[in-house]
Amino acid sequence: MIMKPDSMLKDFFLGFIKIHILYHASKEPIYGAEIQKELRRHGYQISPGTIYPTLHRLKKDGYLEQQSRVVSGKVRNYYTITERGRDALDKSRNKIQELVTEVLEDGR
Amino acid sequence: MIMKPDSMLKDFFLGFIKIHILYHASKEPIYGAEIQKELRRHGYQISPGTIYPTLHRLKKDGYLEQQSRVVSGKVRNYYTITERGRDALDKSRNKIQELVTEVLEDGR
DNA sequence: TAACCGATATCGGTTAATGATATCGCAAAC
DNA sequence: GTTTGCGATATCATTAACCGATATCGGTTA
Numbered sequence: 646m647i648m649k650p651d652s653m654l655k656d657f658f659l660g661f662i663k664i665h666i667l668y669h670a671s672k673e674p675i676y677g678a679e680i681q682k683e684l685r686r687h688g689y690q691i692s693p694g695t696i697y698p699t700l701h702r703l704k705k706d707g708y709l710e711q712q713s714r715v716v717s718g719k720v721r722n723y724y725t726i727t728e729r730g731r732d733a734l735d736k737s738r739n740k741i742q743e744l745v746t747e748v749l750e751d752g753r
Numbered sequence: 754m755i756m757k758p759d760s761m762l763k764d765f766f767l768g769f770i771k772i773h774i775l776y777h778a779s780k781e782p783i784y785g786a787e788i789q790k791e792l793r794r795h796g797y798q799i800s801p802g803t804i805y806p807t808l809h810r811l812k813k814d815g816y817l818e819q820q821s822r823v824v825s826g827k828v829r830n831y832y833t834i835t836e837r838g839r840d841a842l843d844k845s846r847n848k849i850q851e852l853v854t855e856v857l858e859d860g861r
Numbered sequence: 862t863a864a865c866c867g868a869t870a871t872c873g874g875t876t877a878a879t880g881a882t883a884t885c886g887c888a889a890a891c
Numbered sequence: 892g893t894t895t896g897c898g899a900t901a902t903c904a905t906t907a908a909c910c911g912a913t914a915t916c917g918g919t920t921a
């Protein structure tokens with residue numbers, strides 16, 4: 646029996662996904678399956694049914710732009726952050742800092 | 754026309770609520786309406802339909818314990834963190850630190 | 862004992878995550 | 892040039908969660 650990650654952390658993680666994606670897309674072009682792997686390294690199994698609609702949404706909202714590229718015979722949709730996305734990321738950073746700092750600040 | 758907070762931050766906030774609540778309940782006894790005000794100070798209007806079920810859930814899961822108290826003629830359900838809740842909070846802290854630090858670390 | 866009121870509880874409607882499945886499109890094989 | 896393989900992407904029905912409007916609770920006071 647596999648112990649699922651704490652639901653609290655799962656919730657946190659889901660709420661954090663868009664920001665996490667924007668961050669990586671600000672570093673280098675990313676694609677769906679890669680993001681999924683990256684999230685797994687953090688211990689969270691996020692469904693493709695979540696990843697892809699999220700990417701589409703971020704593109705539709707103008708935060709990401711898409712370039713299709715062929716890699717070893719497969720089509721990949723790479724996403725890069727836009728200027729608008731960068732602004733949103735910066736704004737989110739500040740707010741997250743404010744929200745999280747307090748909670749993280751001290752142990753028991 | 755009131756500009757709603759960015760949906761990305763809203764998502765983050767919703768995912769963060771349980772942890773935020775646990776944190777405050779680790780400092781002092783809290784109650785629903787107070788939490789709602791506290792969250793508003795951060796710029797987010799969270800519905801009672803979210804707050805109260807969340808508190809019930811945290812209690813049911815053993816993270817909070819409840820004491821009903823009468824204040825100026827009104828019944829209030831105060832919640833305090835349990836030992837189990839403290840453990841969950843500490844665990845969450847570590848994980849959040851790991852997840853957030855990277856994203857916050859640098860500007861553009 | 863009736864009316865008040867802050868706080869809490871609840872309900873139907875709506876939106877979002879899920880993960881299993883189907884599809885896409887290029888390339889290598891024959 | 893047609894077929895097959897495959898990683899990546901798209902989609903769909905189901906399930907769960909937030910929403911906010913509304914109802915209810917239960918001491919207190921007059």
